[in-house]
Amino acid sequence: MTDIVQNPFVIQPGTVQRGLTRIRALSEGDVVADAAAPLLVWEYSYAPRYFFAPENVRAELRPAGEGERSGVLGPSEVFDVVLGDRVLRRAAQRFPQAPTQDMRGAYTLTWTAMDTWLEEDEVIHFHARSPYVRVDTLHSSRHVRVVLGGEVVAESHRPVILTETGLVPRFYLPRVDVRMDLLSPTDAVSYCPYKGTARYWSVTAGDLKVHDAVWGYETPLREAAGVAGLVCFWPEKSAELEVWVDGERIGQP
Template sequence: MPDIVQNPFAIQPGTVQRGLTRIRALSAGETVADAVVPLLVWEYSYAPRYFFAPEDVRAELRPAGEGERSRVLGPSELFDVVLGDRVLRRAAQRFPEAPTEGMRSSYTLTWSAMDTWLEEDEVIHFHGRSPYVRVDTLHSSRHVRVVANGEVVADSHRPVILTETGLVPRYYLPRVDVRMDLLSPTDAVSYCPYKGTARYWSVTAGGLKVHDAAWGYETPLREAAGVAGLVCFWPEKSPDLEVYVDGERIVPS
């Protein structure tokens, strides 16, 4: 019997695909690039980078020397992006020896050098979005119990289960079902282009403190709106942090 596939949607680094939605990059209100059919290039498996054909670049590109060599795309060339009197230094890159011939003349832009990225007319947050990632939130009556070093931290029969392509399900709990007195906010922050900005809590229970062991989204993006204000625990953080679903412990992979 064939093995069960764990993640059939893992994208191999070096994959190049034509996009199906318009992508724009702007700086201070000026359009730097605008492509109805951009190239999506996975230099790494978790997210694509957007590449623009020369005719889709609206700014002047001025050669700025050699860039870093990519393990999968080869050597690169850097360019300053010139917008009138403004210069975004070394903010564009090209890979003239890339394995896929169709992308060798195309340019990618440094994400942080642009202040606005748009997919059609919606803002893209943090990095490029994969067309193969889907996020769903599902209300459930499953029993979720969280135990830290022998002390019950949360007990709920009304979790919201968040599923995201390629990742394990996560169980988000109402705060009234969580011992919030055992949680203390931290400075940790993480960013996701599908869910938004997450902030973290440490859990102190049973004489043990597990740092950044829970997180939540106060104002998630549209796909994850169902988990707004809820709390999710991270059993991978410590073997002393146990999450049970219907009596069965989640074993971190």
């Protein structure tokens, strides 16, 4: 019998394909690059990078020496991005010996050097979006119970299950089903190009405290709108934090 495939959606590093949507990169309102169909290049499996043909780059690119060598794409050259009196140093990169011919003359931009990235007219957060990632939210009546050090922290029969390609399902709970008095907000923040910006809480029960073990999205992006205002527990954070779904424990570290 063939083993069940757990994650068939891992994109192999070195994968290159033509994008299907317009991508723009901006800095302080200046358009640095604008392409109706840039190349999507997976240097790593988790997300692609955008590569722009020379004619799609609006800024002047000034050679700035050698860049880091990629194990997949080969040696690189880096460029300063010149926008009038402003210079974004070493903010563009090219791989002249890349395996794919179309890539060799194309440029990729340092994500954090740009202050705005747009897919069509919608802002992209954190990193480039993969066309193969899908996010769904599903209302459920499954019984979710969260326990820390023997104390019940949350219990619900109305979770919202969030599924995301390549990741385990997550169970988001209404706050009325959670002992919010046991949660304390932290300064931790994470960003997802599919879900948005998450804020975190630590959870305390008796003498036990697990830091940044609960998160939630107040104003998630469209794909994750179903979990707005809900909270999710992260059982992989600590063996003491137990999440049970229909009597089965999930997510043990």
